[in-house]
Amino acid sequence: MKSFLAFLCILLVLPALSQTVNSEIANEDKLTLAERYQLMKSRSETYNDYKVIREYVLDGVWKITMDSIKSQRALLHAASATIASLEADKKNAQITLSQKEASMNEIVYDSTHISVLGIGVDKRLFLTIVVLAVIGLLMLIGILSGKLKSMYVAIKEKMELANTTLHELEDYKRKSLEKQTKLSRELQNERNKLMELKRG
Secondary structure (H helix, E strand, C coil): CHHHHHHHHHHHHHHHHHHHHHHHHHHHHCCCHHHHHHHHHHHCEEECCEEECCHHHHHHHHHHHHHHHHHHHHHHHHHHHHHHHHHHHHHHHHHHHHHHHHHHHHHHHHHHEEEECCEEEEHHHHHHHHHHHHHHHHHHHHHHHHHHHHHHHHHHHHHHHHHHHHHHHHHHHHHHHHHHHHHHHHHHHHHHHHHHHHHC
């Protein structure tokens, strides 16, 4: 009966022990390397000043250490890949930014300059030159118009003078012709008289 009671006690205590061991194992998986080292040190037996650690515990710690190093290397590799990707993205962004800045500078230049005969000229300077040229042309046209008017007035006066002179010349010719005709009649009359006197 004692053995039966002992067996029952073992059966009742065994699941509780199993849960405790399982929870300790589960908790050990979440421990850091420093915590695992302290756990290994505290669970090891002491002989004089030496710690006696079972070989399978050392193997387990070594395996966990190597797994931790591998996971850290994997994380480092992933971080390096991420950094390289971010560097590439940064370079692309810088290239894109420099292209956009160049494009904006070109747009700003085009908005403030105008191409005249292949030469870039500031729009304000070009507008000033055009306005001055138009004003100069208007002044030149005004001066030429004034000179043409004065020339027209002078030509008109000369034409009127020439017309007056021509009329006077025609009057003189007419009067001269009339005088000549009158004189030639008188001369003919005098000849006729002279002929009559010679006959008579």
